[in-house]
Each structure stands twice: as structure tokens, then as C-alpha cells.
Amino acid sequence: MIYLLETRRIFILILVSGVFLIGSRNVSDPDLWWHLKTGQYIIAHESVPHADAFSYTRGGQPWVAHEWLSELFLYGLYRRGGWEGLILGFAAITAATFFLLFLRCAATPYLAGFVTVWGAIAGAPSWGVRPQTLTWLLVSLWLLILDRSQEKRLLLWWTLPLMLLWVNLHASYALGLVILALFIVGELLEVSLGLVALQQARPHLQALALTLLFNLILVPLNPNGVRLYWYPIETLRSRAMQNYIVEWFSPNLHSTEFWPFLLLLLGTIAALAWIPRAVRVPNILLLLTSAYAALFSMRMIPFFVLIAVPILSRQLHYRIVLGKSGNPASQPVGSATNAHRTRFSPKLVLNTAIAAAMIVFVCLQVVRVLERQPLVEQAHFPAGAVAFLKMHPTDGPVFNHYDWGGYLIWKLYPDARVFIDGRADLYGEHLLKQFADTFQLKGDWKPLATLVRVPSLTAIRCPAGSTKECTLTGSNLFLIDSVASDESSRTVFRFPWDL
Numbered sequence: 001m002i003y004l005l006e007t008r009r010i011f012i013l014i015l016v017s018g019v020f021l022i023g024s025r026n027v028s029d030p031d032l033w034w035h036l037k038t039g040q041y042i043i044a045h046e047s048v049p050h051a052d053a054f055s056y057t058r059g060g061q062p063w064v065a066h067e068w069l070s071e072l073f074l075y076g077l078y079r080r081g082g083w084e085g086l087i088l089g090f091a092a093i094t095a096a097t098f099f100l101l102f103l104r105c106a107a108t109p110y111l112a113g114f115v116t117v118w119g120a121i122a123g124a125p126s127w128g129v130r131p132q133t134l135t136w137l138l139v140s141l142w143l144l145i146l147d148r149s150q151e152k153r154l155l156l157w158w159t160l161p162l163m164l165l166w167v168n169l170h171a172s173y174a175l176g177l178v179i180l181a182l183f184i185v186g187e188l189l190e191v192s193l194g195l196v197a198l199q200q201a202r203p204h205l206q207a208l209a210l211t212l213l214f215n216l217i218l219v220p221l222n223p224n225g226v227r228l229y230w231y232p233i234e235t236l237r238s239r240a241m242q243n244y245i246v247e248w249f250s251p252n253l254h255s256t257e258f259w260p261f262l263l264l265l266l267g268t269i270a271a272l273a274w275i276p277r278a279v280r281v282p283n284i285l286l287l288l289t290s291a292y293a294a295l296f297s298m299r300m301i302p303f304f305v306l307i308a309v310p311i312l313s314r315q316l317h318y319r320i321v322l323g324k325s326g327n328p329a330s331q332p333v334g335s336a337t338n339a340h341r342t343r344f345s346p347k348l349v350l351n352t353a354i355a356a357a358m359i360v361f362v363c364l365q366v367v368r369v370l371e372r373q374p375l376v377e378q379a380h381f382p383a384g385a386v387a388f389l390k391m392h393p394t395d396g397p398v399f400n401h402y403d404w405g406g407y408l409i410w411k412l413y414p415d416a417r418v419f420i421d422g423r424a425d426l427y428g429e430h431l432l433k434q435f436a437d438t439f440q441l442k443g444d445w446k447p448l449a450t451l452v453r454v455p456s457l458t459a460i461r462c463p464a465g466s467t468k469e470c471t472l473t474g475s476n477l478f479l480i481d482s483v484a485s486d487e488s489s490r491t492v493f494r495f496p497w498d499l
Contacts, residue, residue, distance in 0.1 A: 008109055010351040015102065015113045016095050017362045019120045023094025024087055024366045025128040026376040031422035032074070032129055033381075033406035035067065037413055039075025042068060048223040052426055054409045056397045056417040063426050064224050064231055069168040070131035083373045088366070090129045093137050094120075097306075100140040104147055104310040106317030115316070119309040122260040123302040126247075135172045136302045138162060142176050143306060146183055153207040163215045167222045174232040175303065180212045182289060186282025195281070240429035242297075244402075244436060251298040261301050265291060268308045271315035283311055381407040389416065402435060 034054065042048055052063045065071075077085045098120050105112030120127075127133060142162060149155045159176070166173040187205050190196040220226045235241060241248045251258045268287070272279065290307040293300035377383055382404055389398075389412060398416060400408055405421025420427055420435050436442075462470035 010355050011109055011113060012099075012102070013355055014358050015116065016099055017358050018117055019098040020091050020095040021362050021365055022120050022124055023091035023127045023133075024369050025091075026369055026373055027083060027086065027129050028376055028380045029128055029130045030381075030403040030406050033408075033410035034421050034423065035071045035074050035131065035406075036078055037406075037410045038065060038068070039071035039073075039078075042072055043075065050224075052423075054413055054417060055405075055419065055421065055426075057419055057431060058426050059417065061426065063423065064171075064227060066171040066222075066224060066228060066231060067131045067169065068223060069165075070134055070170055073134070073169075074129070074131070084370055086129045087370060087373070090127075090133050091366070093133050094127050097133075097137045097140045100137075100144050101306055101309055104144055105313035106310075106321075108313075108317050108321050111316055111320065112313045115309050115313040118260065118264060119305040122264045123305045124260070125257050126299060126302050131170050132172070132299065132302075135166075135170050135175070136306065138166050138169070139175060139179075139303065140306055142179060146179065147310075149207070150204060153204060156207050156211040159211055160214055160218060163218045164221060167219050167228060171228060171232045171235065173219065173228075177212065177215060178289070179286065180208060180215065182285045183282045184208045184212065186280065186285045189281045189285075193281075235425060238425060238429070240424050240427070240432045243429070244432045245424055247299040248297050250296060251294070251301065258298070258301075261294070261304070264305065264308055264312070265294075268312045268315075271312050271319075275315045275319045277315055277318040279311060279315075283307075287311060386411045401439065402432075 037054065038049070041053065048068045049063060049065050052058045052061050074086065077089050081089070098116055101119065102112055102116045105116060123136075126136075142159065145155050145158055145162075159180075163173060163176060166176060184205065187196070187201055187208070191198050191201050191205075219228055222228055224231070251261060253259075253262050286307045287304075290300070290304040294304035386408065393415060397419065398408065399419045402420050402422070405418040408416065408418050409421055420431065424432060457472055457474040459473040460470055461473070
């Protein structure tokens with residue numbers, strides 16, 4: 001027990017607790033709702049959907065449900081633990097991601113911890129209850145395996161079960177293949193530049209090549225089969241994604257929420273430029289690739305964080321710790337150098353108090369997050385409109401905002417289907433442009449009439465010489481009913497002809 005209260009372990013506990021707190025975020029991702037409904041659909045039908053069932057604009061069209069296992073996981077957490085289970089579960093996943101990142105940093109624990117927390121804050125806009133959070137956990141573990149494989153090549157075999165899991169969780173499995181390929185190219189460059197002897201590099205290069213080949217062979221082992229080979233490429237080339245989906249935009253570096261990322265980027269560049277420590281070519285290639293990806297799309301900022309944080313921590317470790325001693329082999333600060341452990345000391349009491357205070361603080365903050373969830377839902381999504389539609393079902397389809405489609409699917413399917421939702425790859429650029437133009441009052445909205453079915457009147461019957469209400473006959477009269485229920489719309493119009 002006393003061993004667990006040593007300063008270094010208490011520091012790691014505080015670090016993990018802090019990242020857990022950063023990852024404890026209210027659910028506001030508009031895509032989560034259709035992910036939950038898909039998980040529920042898979043359990044109810046005992047099969048993964050291959051065609052859209054949730055919209056009336058793409059109903060029956062082919063749909064690649066590449067996140068099916070993530071959706072089962074999400075729905076399973078929600079069914080067993082509600083919002084508490086989802087928020088706490090994904091906060092724990094975020095904490096695990098950064099603990100693995102911490103293990104890849106310099107041996108100086110406090111320096112590594114500082115840079116790790118910096119990275120967690122830099123990637124904060126991307127954390128939360130979403131399938132991508134699972135992706136970053138796998139990327140973090142993937143990079144740890146590749147780093148440690150320099151000494152233990154057999155570790156590379158662990159990438160195979162990881163890839164089998166990854167291709168069923170998310171199409172971002174391609175990121176793992178890219179990382180492997182960059183490691184291979186980087187080590188080949190080291191050989192060609194004379195930085196490493198061929199005989200020394202050959203065993204690891206061969207192991208990396210075989211690992212990449214076997215991982216490629218595993219990709220079709222998913223419900224969508226070989227289709228998943230080119231699906232990630234189609235997504236990256238999709239103009240609809242890049243033009244209409246906010247998280248695919250470049251980060252706005254004028255916004256304060258992206259300043260920690262900007263500082264991490266500039267700090268890493270400065271450390272590489274001013275600190276005379278050699279960095280391996282594979283790490284340079286990964287850093288350049290991840291920096292480009294993060295500047296191109298804000299959703300890739302966590303990728304840059306997972307690459308840059310260990311590089312920056314090692315550079316700072318070399319400058320601050322090893323630079324003072326002048327001995328690269330000196331023992332890092334914070335490591336255990338004494339063989340004996342103190343049975344009891346005032347420091348252990350202080351460590352216990354600090355750990356207890358941190359745990360209490362985190363628990364109180366997490367409780368506040370959980371208590372706010374109903375208010376966050378009402379603030380971000382049309383909870384009141386959904387309640388009205390449940391009490392007064394429409395006899396026709398609904399034209400909805402892009403960010404509300406998933407919420408409507410979760411709340412109203414199968415009684416109502418949506419016009420559009422977060423599955424941009426399903427709807428395509430043409431429909432997304434139609435929605436954007438209509439929402440922004442640009443262009444011609446009339447083509448959408450064939451999709452949303454505006455009211456069509458075939459007859460109007462009013463009793464002669466009577467003040468009684470007239471009867472309308474036609475189809476898709478739900479819009480007229482909605483307008484008529486508004487007090488401000490009840491204006492009497494006189495027709496210039498007799499009916």
C-alpha cells in the first residue's frame with residue numbers, strides 16, 4: 001500500500017484523473033443519436049444494415065455502416081448505464097489514450113506529464129462520446145507497439161488482433177496502415193542516408209513489411225467486405241465532407257479553442273530547431289504527415305497530438321535534464337534510484353491527502369457534468385418539437401436541419417423518417433448542397449418540393465351562406481395543420497369568387 005503512495009505514482013494518478021476530467025464532456029455531438037439508433041437496429045434485426053432505413057430521401061439506398069461495432073458498443077453502454085455510462089465510459093477511454101501516450105514520452109515523469117496534459121487540452125474539441133474517441137485509443141496503442149518493437153519485434157504481431165477490431169469499429173483503420181507504411185519508408189530512408197547500417201535495420205524492416213501485408217489481408221474481415229478497402233479514400237476525396245461538415249474544415253487558429261493546438265505546433269517546431277538532438281526519420285515523417293492532416297482538418301488534431309507530444313517531451317528532456325548533467329546516460333529525474341522504500345514519512349501523508357483531494361475534485365466536477373446533460377440536450381436539439389410531434393404525429397415527411405437529423409432518428413424512428421442527417425457519405429454532395437442553399441435562402445428551393453411533399457389541394461368545400469369551417473381535401477396537409485395551429489396565422493381571407 002505504501003508503495004502505491006510514492007510521489008511518482010501519485011503524480012500519475014493525478015495526471016490520469018486530470019485527463020479523465022478533460023474527457024468528461026456533455027453529449028452534444030449531433031451524430032451520436034443515429035449511432036445509438038443504429039446499434040439498437042442491429043440488436044433488433046440481428047444484422048448489420050447495408051441500406052438506409054432512416055431517411056425518406058435515401059431510403060433503401062446502399063449505406064456502408066463502417067462503424068457498426070462502435071455503434072453496438074455505444075448502445076450497449078447507453079442501455080446499461082444511460083448518459084452516465086456513456087460519459088464516464090468515454091472519459092475513461094480518453095484517459096487510457098493519454099496514459100499510453102505518457103508511456104511513450106521522456107523518462108522524466110513531471111516533464112512528460114506536463115506535455116501530456118498540454119496535448120489533452122490541445123485536442124479537447126475532439127474528445128467526447130463519439131466513435132472517433134475509440135480510434136484515438138487504438139492509434140495511441142498502435143504507436144506504442146511500434147515504438148517498443150525496435151527492441152521486441154514480436155510485439156508487432158499484436159497489431160493483427162487490433163486491426164481486426166479496428167476495421168469493424170471505424171474506417172479510420174487506414175490510419176494504422178499509413179503509420180506502418182511511414183515507419184517502413186522512414187527506416188528505408190535512414191538506410192539510404194547512411195544513418196543506419198542495412199544489416200542492423202533489415203530484421204525490423206522485414207518484420208514491419210510482413211506486419212503491413214498481414215494487416216492488409218485482414219481488412220475485408222468485416223460486414224462490408226472488400227468495400228472497406230476504398231471507402232476511406234472515397235471519404236477523404238468527398239467534396240461534400242470537406243465543404244459542408246464543420247469538423248472537416250481547417251481549424252480556425254483565430255479561435256481560442258485552437259490556441260493550445262497552435263502552441264503545441266509552434267513549440268514542437270521550436271524544440272526541433274533549437275535543441276541539438278537527433279530525431280529519427282520515421283518520427284519526422286509522422287510529424288509532418290500529422291501536422292498537415294491537422295491543419296487540413298480539425299478532426300485530425302488528436303493524430304498530431306499523439307505524434308508531437310512524445311517528440312516534444314524527449315527534446316525538452318534532452319535540453320533540461322540531460323543538458324544540465326552533460327551525461328546522456330544519467331538517471332532521469334523522478335525515477336526510483338533507491339533500492340529501499342520508506343515505510344512511513346510525512347511525504348506519504350501529503351501524497352495521500354493530494355490524491356484524495358484530486359479524486360474528490362474530479363468526482364464533484366463529473367457530477368456537475370452529468371447533472372447538466374438534460375439541459376445540454378434541450379439547448380442543442382429540438383426536444384420540444386420532438387415532444388410535440390410525438391403528441392401530434394404528421395401524415396408526411398419532415399424537412400429538418402442537418403444537425404438535428406440524428407436526434408429525430410433516435411426519437412421518432414420508425415414513426416417518422418428524416419430528410420437528412422450526419423451520414424454525409426450517404427446523402428452525397430448534391431443533396432447536401434440543396435439543403436445548404438435552402439437553409440441559407442440561396443438558389444431555387446422548388447426542387448425540394450418533390451422531396452418534402454408540400455401540400456396539394458384537390459378540393460375546398462364550404463357550406464353556402466354559413467360561417468362554419470371549410471373542408472380541405474388533398475394530400476400532405478400536415479404543413480397546413482401546423483400553420484393553422486399558430487394563432488398568428490389565423491387571418492380571415494375573402495375569396496373573390498363563390499365556392
